[in-house]
Amino acid sequence: MLLTPGADRADGLTDDTAVLSAMLSVESAWAGVLGDLGVLTAQQAQVVADACNPSRYDVSQLAANVESGGNPAIPVVAALRAQVAESDSATAALVHKGLTSQDVIDTAVMLIARDCAAQLQRSLLAAADAVADLAQRERGTVMTARTLGQPAVPTTFGAKAAGWLRGLDDALRAVSALNFPVQCGGAAGTLSLLETLAPGLAATAPGLLADRLGLTEPLGPWHTDRSPVTALGDGLTRASDILGKIAGDIVLAARPEIGELSEPQATGRGGSSTMPQKHNPVLSVLVRSAALQAPHLSASLHTSAALAADERPDGAWHAEWQPVMSLLTLVPTAASQAAEVLSGLEVHREAMQANVDAAMPALVAERRSVRPDESVSAADYLGVVPALIDRTLDAHATLRKELDS
Known part of the structure; x- marks a missing residue:
């Protein structure tokens, strides 16, 4: 621990x-x-x-x-x-x-996986609901869109949150579709x-x-057809991918020189063992850590599946145990951490606007390349952002009804 x-x-x-x-x-x-x-x-x-x-x-x-x-x-x-x-x-x-022993262990793992997936789904849904609120509330908060680490064009934080939401909803679909068969x-x-x-x-x-x-x-025994296990690993990794992307965005935006986002503060959290001034985005850091580990753990499940020989595996099955249990611990934990961050995420609109102002007029250079005689503000060059947000929020509401039914 x-x-x-x-x-x-x-x-x-x-x-x-x-x-x-x-x-x-x-x-x-x-x-x-x-x-x-x-x-x-x-x-x-x-x-x-x-x-x-x-x-x-x-x-x-x-x-x-x-x-x-x-x-x-x-x-x-x-x-x-x-x-x-x-x-x-x-x-x-x-x-x-x-x-046989494998019947008991495989079925026990599926019992554990079912319960972990249920917890993961609850946390993903909480995170998605929090992000949906952000997308609606911040739909008009103009910020700098960045590509390859550089200022690109204007967007809004609501649009960024909507992008997060689409990924979370995809992960929710993947997790809710998981199958847990007996062996x-x-x-x-x-x-x-x-x-x-x-x-x-x-x-x-x-x-x-x-x-x-x-x-x-x-349909039959899956002693050496490990698709239930690899599908489980893939679903968990899909969830960790979007959680890692969101956490990475927050870590970058929380840098003081950017200052656009902050994790919710909690007593004793985010401190340093030596630097008293620090407030580290520690939960996002931990979520990123899980996302960095999950793909390799899932890959090892596929390797084991490919090497599951004869009618019962000679080592390949045994090699699954630690990766699958690590995934079942890491990903639900990361989802819980992410839900907490997103539910209390601090949005610094003034910093977003200051960064937009600092990047102007380059943020609208694309527009001026086709209409050089027209003056345009960052808020006037948002393309289809409102429609993207609305479509994403509508899709989330539909998914929520499906999951509740």
Whole structure:
């Protein structure tokens, strides 16, 4: 946590306790499925469900035992069987039957991803709503548009905010479209042991498991077709891209020599360990940090997907765990930070106007190149800015209704 500033905003969604809880949720739901299929009695399924209480387990001890099996499902299942055996040894022998370690871990990751995506969507929506307010409120606030780092033509801060909003809305669509399927294939994707235990019924198990967990049923096992994971990484990275762009704009505009924007102030935030005069745009800096990391984490997921050999991967699957959990921590955290910044962003209109005045008449040189005899102010050379803002705000209102429905 010391080197992951703000990770507490993820609210314990991705730590070891969350992973354990998700894995036990899968095992509890699977016991219910075995009950549905007649492999366990209702009473036996309840014994397993009762044993799937995370508070009964020592997370640090389980973590210490992961290396011997190469994945966390092995010590967790062993500990769960031991818990169940205290009540019913016959039921303990049927715990986890029909599944494989990858089924449990992949499904647990999808449970965590679903919850993280829901938090991310809430933060993106809060950020988008704040930016929509800025676009409306500052639609007439003239400022300098800059291209390749140099003054170009006049624009308004409302138009800049509308550009941010279009990106945030695109990210919202990408995140809301994410799919979270269960993994349910058994040792090599054939559910052969389950078919032995429940003849003629094994094909229904993925749907039953999905229903119990609130996830989706896949067409088949995706042990070595990692598209659910790469799609997750891509959606998270799309969100981090626009968050990083917005944060970068704020960091630049907050430079004293520009002075057009400031982060909302909070006691103790933005200080320096040695320079007492500083007020750093620290949240925007952290959002940029997340945006710089996310594409590389997502790329590693694609690399792992391409190297997922045979019917179960030999290392490529294992290489996913840290990148995907890092993304699920970094991006929702960054979105929460960005929403806070944008909700209280300080707009310094006087500085914007002073920078416009300093850049004149060069800001209207493009116009004068075709009409040299006409005098024009910066406010008179805004092109279709009002229409762009209106179209963007209308599209955001439509998206909001879609997300609420």
